[in-house]
Amino acid sequence: MSECNYLYGNYCAEKRVTVLSQMLDFCGIEKDRLRARWVSSAEAPEFVEEINEFIDVLKPLGPSPLKKQTSKDVA
Amino acid sequence: MNMNDLILYEEPRIGVFVCDCGSNIAGHLDCADVAEYAKTLPNVVYVKENLYTCSEAGIVEIKKAIKGQNLNRVVVASCSPRTHQPLFSSSCAEAGLNPYLFEMVNIRDQCSWVHMGKRDDATQKAKELIRMGVAKSAGLEPQEEIESSLVRKVLVMGGGIAGLSAAQALADMGLDIMLVEKTSNFGGLLQQVHQLDTGGSARALLSKIIDDVQSRSNITCYTKAIVKETGGYIGNFEIKIDTQNGLIKDKVGCIVVATGAVPLIPKGLFGYDGETVISLMELEQKLKKDDLTARRIVFIQCAGARTKEREYCSRICCMIGVKNAMIVKEKYPLIDVRILYRDMQMYGTHKEQMLWDARGKGIQFDVYNPDNPPEVKEGKVSFFQSITGKIIDLDTDLVVLSTPLVPRSDAPAVANMMRVPTDQNGFFLEAHAKLRPLDFAADGIFVCGSGRYPATSTEARTQGLGVASRVAAILFKDKLVKSAIVAKINPESCVGCKACLTMCPYEAITYNRDKRICEINEILCKGCGNCAATCPSHSAQLCGYKPEQLLAQIGAA
């Protein structure tokens, strides 16, 4: 965590993600759909592993419940 | 309105260059198919696949296309932006296109490398990445680079071998140096060392360098002096030094941090008492004074290193242990020398050879297990020898503990003053381990020697020279030209809430009392975007990464 190129950027991001994920949950959207992890550009295997794991989490959740919304109801 | 602004009113004409990177990219995905796809994207008027886009021929292609096809945006889909973006964007500039109208898509590290063996998927992802890059590029705006003046003077903090070497090399180039040493003598840790791993005497090496440094007219030496304050920014740092003759204020263009590290004193470890159980550095002293009376010596490696409190490997202690063992054995062949180790860290061919030579000289090596560490009792070291499965008792009259180098106790204060980061062990953290090993993330501040990580004298010296070349690359330019990827605050919409101010890690933002808005110092700004993320009214925006540009990119995903 302390290795951010921009010193504290990731800490700042983490705080916001903490709030947002709980707000999503409050609004009925699975908070697992949002994820923040820190992987350096030199850690390709970790990145791949992370993404694969994320996919494994996302697949059972299915498409976003908001996706069906695209056809707008007429006001 | 200048030429640059006119581009904003033109329809985007985007050129896309897809790089095979030999087989690095083309070996794992279908570049021709990707290139065909790129042709179908909005505003793309020209697409070219190259074997190596970064080659002379590839660059010529880009330049030719900018002129011939009247391109006003260029997208290169290839490797790491970190290494190649400067080349491509400057090539665009040479062809008359503002370099900030260039966008890079990473289809190597982020695509071919991570999806090896999945050709179809990798091809599909490359298409998607390019679609995103193209979407972002359409909204790119030309930027003017920022220029500022340079003070051709360098502050070197620390008079050890790294700092001395940096000062020497910088002086050779004709720059003015202020060399600041905290103690009363130059030489740092090397003053305690007996003989170098390369064979020569540490004292001889040091006195040669120190004499040379002290004789230079363009190096001002300060001993018993401490850098009190640093402010300003690259090219124009303002510093205050507390010297024996009072406080000195000056301006320098760059700062070199060569504050070194200290050997761990192994209090409480393996019965350390400073007499029969001593540290490696104390052995160096004994060798220097030639007062070695022991007949059976046991070295214990990793004493206080790679433990819970100190997880890192200090890297040089294996080599120093072996070096000293060999010095002992050469001088007193009858002394029985044993080295108990966990793993031998003898990097490089020279040191690997040392290990073989040491064995040849009759030095015995034994592995110990950290879960079952050697025990030091009076006149005896017992350890579990895994190969025989037995507890071995070694009679000994001197135990030498190879302890790691640890960060100086004042390192956090230095880090805080200069606003540079340290790693989890407390050593100074460079901007990038591979790509910018001697730079700090903050421009104009550099690091060398053991303050960064335990280094041998040869390495510290090399790093000192390396730092000198990094500094020279900045200070020998006519003026400082800085990337225009910085944040800007719209004075019209800023409400002066100061939220960005507290979020700027580089202290680049100030509050203007009269106008009641926040303002950015573009030289100090590193373009991290913290302010842009914080600003409630998106008045702070990062050039080249504005919401509309990023959202276009996300929208295309």
Add this chain to the structure above:
Amino acid sequence: MIDIVRQKISKLLSDGSVKGVVALAMANGHVAPCLFQKEDDLEPLCLGDTKKPGDARYPLNKVLITIARQYPEDVFGVLVRGCDERGLYVLYRLNQLEPDKVMTIGIACPQELAKACECKKPYPDELVAGEKTEGITQQGVQDMEDMDLSKRFSFWKNQFSKCVKCYGCRDICPMCFCRECSLECEDIISKGELPVDIPVFHLTRAMHMTDRCIDCGLCDETCPSGIPLRLLYKKTSKIMNAEFGFTSGINKNEQSPLNLMGPAPEK
């Protein structure tokens, strides 16, 4: 209670400690924000109670900002309830008002209003009139959390789709002072379309409220579609409190964890 308030305002005006006092006035049967500048003009002063206590509250801090931006050198008084005072603290933090240019006339809310608001602290630190009543636990957020996920989803989807994008929640909000608003940024919020982007529109605003909302409830009152916005923002406050130990407007020298570099503070 109103007489004590009137006396206090009268005193502040007569001894010259303030240039004017922002409070509420009753005229022709309607309550409106008002700037009282003369001690003998205080007859129409009211506290915003008509049919029920506090049913005609207005964002007086917002009025104060408007006036203070024009007259930055002058000191003004302002009538505050617990929430308004919290709002002042947030506005000091965000540099929109200067603490030494503001004098408060604090009134406590009656139990009935505190209950209706589920207000945690229905009185200001500096109290001039009224009796402190106890804070109310925020059952509404808890009830929502107790629902299962899909129920919550359909609840909010239904609520958000009622939105007519009047921006009233923002316009009435005493904590919204930006000249340009992210909710009008076309890249985030599509322009001229209804229903609004669910849940982007309301969550964007909620995220902007995380370290600011002082739970005054004016948004709820002004929403023509009756969306329980306050509940949404109460949740952000709850998260901020649970995660970072932060409550916006709790004290004069507060710092928002979201505007501090580095990791989240120890709880």
Add this chain to the structure above:
Amino acid sequence: MDYRNTLTTCTYCGCGCNLFLESLDGKLTHTTPCKTSPVNEGKLCIKGWNVHQFVQSEKRLNKPLLRKDGKLTEVSWDEALDFTVSKLKEIKEANGSDSVGFFASAKVTNEENYLMQKFARAAIGTNSVDHCARL
């Protein structure tokens, strides 16, 4: 220092929402819905929330414009009205009463709208009258 809130009625549609126009030293600064109004009970729509803006808009016409040589030019009310009268007469004579239509605004009062339709029916003789106040 002149701060005031003026109670008025929204001009955008026929609902008649009550709102306060907040002004500081003669300049409109905000619109605030009136909580004590039985019509809108402290709520407004997006148009109502922004009524203070159009009043002071720089784009708002303060004088009539007449197209002369293809360009819109400021003219006096007399000139504008004379021109309108002559044109209306001309059209009516050439193509009949029903060739003219009248479009009224919700931003004016009922009385003014009444006059408008009266003028359309009595003076011009057409029933083609419409308005935007039908929200």
